[in-house]
Amino acid sequence: MGNYVAIDRTTKFAFVELHEKGTRRVAGDFLRHLIEALPYKVHTVLTDNGTCLTKPGNVASAASIIKEAIAVEETFRAHSFELACARNDIDHRLTKPRYPWTNGQVERMNRTIKDATVKRYHYDSHGQLRAHLTDFVSAYNFAQRPKTLRGLTPYEAICKALTGESNHFRPDPLHHMPGLNI
Numbered sequence: 616m617g618n619y620v621a622i623d624r625t626t627k628f629a630f631v632e633l634h635e636k637g638t639r640r641v642a643g644d645f646l647r648h649l650i651e652a653l654p655y656k657v658h659t660v661l662t663d664n665g666t667c668l669t670k671p672g673n674v675a676s677a678a679s680i681i682k683e684a685i686a687v688e689e690t691f692r693a694h695s696f697e698l699a700c701a702r703n704d705i706d707h708r709l710t711k712p713r714y715p716w717t718n719g720q721v722e723r724m725n726r727t728i729k730d731a732t733v734k735r736y737h738y739d740s741h742g743q744l745r746a747h748l749t750d751f752v753s754a755y756n757f758a759q760r761p762k763t764l765r766g767l768t769p770y771e772a773i774c775k776a777l778t779g780e781s782n783h784f785r786p787d788p789l790h791h792m793p794g795l796n797i
Contacts, residue, residue: 619632620721620728621649621721622721623769625772626764626773627720627761627763628756628770628773629752630649630752639666643695643698643699646660646705650699654773658706659707660700660708661710662708664709667696669697669707669709676709678700678705678707681697728748756769757769
């Protein structure tokens with residue numbers, strides 16, 4: 616059982632999925648689901664060097680090489696997550712090996728999720744855990760007011776950014792937001 620977590624550095628908006636296995640295909644699908652859920656374009660992702668996110672031993676992303684192969688219609692084999700980055704014009708950056716603090720926001724969110732779910736409650740099924748996780752992340756995004764956002768929730772931070780910089784958003788982004796649309 617593994618979870619995938621993405622956090623927007625500016626708005627602190629969290630996106631989480633729980634999966635039975637952490638495979639390459641699941642990681643690529645997670646990124647595609649994240650792109651669909653967010654009301655704005657993702658331009659950069661920072662990940663660790665896990666094998667579900669990049670080829671073992673990579674110190675840099677292969678997304679640019681994949682984009683070149685796609686442009687010239689060359690046949691190629693690609694890692695699912697890197698392919699998702701290349702097809703969506705996302706810069707994939709990797710943390711240094713054995714430096715977990717460079718991925719600190721996600722590490723902290725993973726600990727918060729674990730403390731609020733499996734360390735505190737017993738679940739009779741994975742479905743119960745998924746439902747509680749969805750409720751927790753919705754409460755975080757729509758009710759939690761991190762100090763770094765000066766009293767705003769992550770959702771309110773996105774709405775505020777929408778009014779100020781609407782050129783970064785997709786048309787009518789509020790219809791693409793997961794959770795409550797108030």
